[in-house]
Each structure stands twice: as structure tokens, then as C-alpha cells.
Amino acid sequence: MKVKRIVANVEIATPEAAASFYGDILGLDLLMDHGWFQSYGSGEKMNVQVGFGSEGGSGTPVPALSIEVDDVGEALARFKSAGVPIEYGPADEPWGVRRFYVRDPYGRLVNILQHL
Secondary structure (H helix, E strand, C coil): CCCCCCCCCCCCCCHHHHHHHHHHHCEEEEEEEEECCCCECCCCCCCCCCCCCCCCCEEEECCEEECCCCCCHCCCCCCCCHHEEEEEEECCCCCCCEEEEEEECCCCEEEEECCC
């Protein structure tokens, strides 16, 4: 057996907020829409990965999601432009990433990162 995909499922009450945060700001595509359940993603090939931690590194809390982008500076500018408060960073971490934290519309902590 081989794991082909891992999907993080987040319970929400308002799908419109997900469309704005994950679709408009992060630029993910709406891949599936049942009305009661939506999936956002990208045509990019992604690695299968799930993380477990007692902290998020550098003394931060563990984020609910980590989203790797190709230009963390552009992502930061998009979130600031949309008025989303930055919870942590941006920071160049000793393990080779530049990152910042934001909260999605549902209060979940999201780590936006780029490998240096």
C-alpha cells in the first residue's frame, strides 16, 4: 500500500470566508464544491506529509496548517493588503525557512513559509 494524498479537513460554518482566505489571498483553486464541503488546491505536484509537534519552533505554538509558497514576500504583502493581522514574523528560522503566521477566518493558526 502507498499513501497517495493527505487532505486536511477543517470544520467551518461559512464557506465564503474560506473562498476569500484560501482562494483569493493564497490563490488556491477550488477543486471540488459540494456546497457543504469544498476542497482547495493546486495543480502543482505536492509531497505527502503530515506534521506532529509539541511546539511550532522558535517558541511558537503549533500551527494547524503549514503552507509552503514560492514567494513568501508576495504572500506577506497579500495578507497585509487584505488586512489580515500577522501573528508571528516574518522570520528567517535557523532550520532554513522564512515564514510568518496568520489566523484563517476560523481562528486556526496558519504557517506560511518558503524554504531558503
